[in-house]
Amino acid sequence: KAGVTQTPRYLIKTRGQQVTLSCSPISGHRSVSWYQQTPGQGLQFLFEYFSETQRNKGNFPGRFSGRQFSNSRSEMNVSTLELGDSALYLCASSWGGSGAGETQYFGPGTRLLVL
Amino acid sequence: SQKIEQNSEALNIQEGKTATLTCNYTNYSPAYLQWYRQDPGRGPVFLLLIRENEKEKRKERLKVTFDTTLKQSLFHITASQPADSATYLCALEVGNEKLTFGTGTRLTIIP
Numbered sequence: 001k002a003g004v005t006q007t008p009r010y011l012i013k014t015r016g017q018q019v020t021l022s023c024s025p026i027s028g029h030r031s032v033s034w035y036q037q038t039p040g041q042g043l044q045f046l047f048e049y050f051s052e053t054q055r056n057k058g059n060f061p062g063r064f065s066g067r068q069f070s071n072s073r074s075e076m077n078v079s080t081l082e083l084g085d086s087a088l089y090l091c092a093s094s095w096g097g098s099g100a101g102e103t104q105y106f107g108p109g110t111r112l113l114v115l
Numbered sequence: 116s117q118k119i120e121q122n123s124e125a126l127n128i129q130e131g132k133t134a135t136l137t138c139n140y141t142n143y144s145p146a147y148l149q150w151y152r153q154d155p156g157r158g159p160v161f162l163l164l165i166r167e168n169e170k171e172k173r174k175e176r177l178k179v180t181f182d183t184t185l186k187q188s189l190f191h192i193t194a195s196q197p198a199d200s201a202t203y204l205c206a207l208e209v210g211n212e213k214l215t216f217g218t219g220t221r222l223t224i225i226p
Binding site: 035042044045048090092101103106 | 149157158219
């Protein structure tokens with residue numbers, strides 16, 4: 001079974017721009033979660049989508065948004081980029097998602113640098 | 116506020132010894148606790164899950180304990196090897212809430 005894939009792997013943007021990141025979960029997984037990882041804050045939860053519906057949301061501003069398609073692929077969007085948005089963005093998939101005691105399968109991440 | 120602390124940011128252990136990593140939490144009553152390994156530039160990889168009613172779980176050279184009274188989990192790697200060098204993350208799951216991660220411990224096994 002193919003693992004979780006994320007595109008692009010690396011991205012450089014300038015302040016004020018917007019960016020869209022993509023995540024393809026493991027086949028059959030219906031839950032996709034997004035995390036931001038920085039050296040200072042560690043892994044912080046952004047949001048979780050399950051069957052095209054946002055099920056949980058972390059404490060991030062509205063500039064961060066996401067969606068999930070009927071094939072479970074997910075995208076996250078960050079508008080009006082700030083320098084502090086530079087981070088590794090990870091997505092993780094599972095069959096049942098939060099509250100199910102399930103393993104989260106992580107992708108390799110997208111490294112975003114905002115200049 | 117809810118908090119997960121992994122008490123060592125970095126830990127150096129001699130090869131062959133047992134590495135013990137600690138995860139402490141406050142204000143949670145987690146249903147599950149998970150441990151992940153993360154190598155530089157890669158996403159975390161699941162290692163072990165332990166439920167609130169389990170005291171201990173083992174997998175090969177790995178052992179996890181879960182003390183809900185102390186609000187603490189210990190993660191042990193026995194007969195450590197340089198290939199075990201990585202960052203180890205604990206994560207808690209409470210009800211239907213999101214999986215919340217600790218800040219991680221960077222483990223280095225010295226040959």
